[in-house]
Amino acid sequence: MTSSTSSSRSRNPSSGIRSTLDRSAFSPSFSSYTASTASRLRRNPVKVAARSIAGAFVACFTPPETDDSNNLKVSNEFGAPSADSETSRMRGPNRGIYSNSTKERAPGSMKFTIEEIFKATRNFSPAFKIGQGGFGTVYKGKLDDGTLVAIKRAKKSVYDKHLGVEFQSEVTTLAQVEHLNLVRFYGYLEHGDERVVVVEYVPNGTLREHLDGVNGKELDFASRLDIAIDVAHAITYLHMYTDHPIIHRDIKSSNILLTEKLRAKVTDFGFARLAADTDSGATHVSTQVKGTAGYLDPEYLRTYQLTEKSDVYSFGVLLVELVTGRRPIEPKREIKERITPKWAMKKFTDGDAISTLDPRLELTAGINLALEKILELALQCLAPRRQSRPSMRRCGEVLWSIRKDFREQSALDFRSLSSNSQRSASVKEQ
Structure with missing residues (x-):
């Protein structure tokens, strides 16, 4: 272990970290989103048609999606979609994506026929x-x-009891979003007593499956950091760059799908809600709390008031998952470790961040440097009061900076290791 790694064990977790988190300026990648780009993304009249759909479909699935090589490209504007490939342009929700399968459907329509669904x-x-x-x-x-x-x-037998709520919410939301880190919406079917949503197929499973090591799937630290940034991109887009701000309400590791190249796509919008007018300071008041235990914003639970900061809280839980590999709630552990975010934040504030690291990850100077900064960001996201939490855009900016520093330190670690190996080989030859 390097000296930088060992020395950080006793470091006060707040020292040297807040300066990174509080920086107001980052790389040009975080220049403000231009009005022309925003308006281009919003011009899509066909998508509005889906908003009158009735039916019900709850977001309790994790359908896979297809990979896109452009997912590896970093956008020039944080929160904006990365540059579209030809495939992306041809497969947008209303840009002739159905090709030969649209013979019975009007051009640009998102509504599938029952014959198409049966055939597929x-x-x-x-x-x-x-x-x-x-x-x-x-x-x-x-x-x-x-x-x-x-x-x-x-x-x-189910959707009649929830007429129009989750199905309409999911279709309405999916119809107006278009981002490489969000599940791509292809269309829907409303025929007689059938209610169907058609989305991308991504074959590589969920983030949770990878963190659990299902079927030998594992994630190194660099991939986990990339995934966190991908998710931050997606949620920033929902909050800032859609026609109306969208609150996902169910951000969790099982709702994040991974491509074969381990790029993340956020899915399941059945709980999503349009945000209230932020200019007026209003919030959306729910009559029923929706979400998943372990990820729910405590202020939302207490007041039933939903804002974008509720997604930020869930994202903080996700960051802890990525670092520790643990589920948010693990009832089989001893009492003080059962609520993973609470346990991890206690370790971090006590100056023992290293003990929270997933034991399957080998500690390096680069990981040690990034670990404390990620936990500091998670601590801010998990603040009890929503006013104290950063925006999702800010989360992305901080993570971007952390990744930059991590890559630089990892490169130094690699060069140092290579140099030491060469010296050892030279000594043996002598």
Whole structure:
């Protein structure tokens, strides 16, 4: 272990970190989002058509999605979509994405026919089933043009009881968003007693599966940091660059899908709500708390008032997950460790950040440097009062800076290791 690693064990967690978090200026990548770019993203009249849909579909699935090589490209504007590839331009929600599969659908329409859905799933064949939730089933499908999709079918016995709520929310939200770190919406079906949503198929599972090591899937520290930034991109886009600010309300590791190149895409918008007018200082008041235990904003639980800062709290929990590898709630652990964010923040503020690191990760000077800064950001996101939490855009800026420093330190570590190896080899030859 390097001296920089060992010396940080006793360092006060707040020293030397807040200067990084409080910087007001970063690289040109964080220049303000231009009005022309924002207006270009908002001009999409066809998407509005989906907002009149009735039905119900709860966001309790994790349908996979396809990979996109452009996911590796970093956008020039934080929160804005990365530069679209030709594939992305052709497969936007209303840009002729259906190709040969749209023979029975009007150009640009997002509404699938029942014949298309039956054909894509072989009449909802059990062999095509890839997921099951309390409100329905997810199938893998294939459109006529070869596009792989995830088809989410509501239970006929369920959606009547929740008329229009979750299904309409998900379709309305998906219809107006377009970002490489968000699940791509292909369309929907509302036919008789069928309610279906069609989205991308991504074959590499969820973030939670990777953190759990399911089927041998594991993530190194650099990949975890990249995923955190991808998610920050996606949620910043929802909060700032859609027609109306959107609150996801269910940010969690099982709602983050990973491509084959480990780029993140946020999915499941059944709980999403349009934010209130932030200029007026108003908040959205819910009649029922929606979300997942362990990720819920305590102020939202107490007041039923929902704001973008509720997503920020959930993101703070996600950061702790990425660092520790643990689930937010682990009832089988001893009492003081059962609530993972609480345990991790206590360790961090006590100056023992290193003990929170996922034991499957090998500690290096670069990881040690990034670890404390990530936990400091998580601490801010998890502040009890929403006014004390940073914006999602700010979270992305800080993470971007952390990644830059991590890469530089990792490069130094690698050069030092290579130099030491060469010296050792030279000594042995003598």
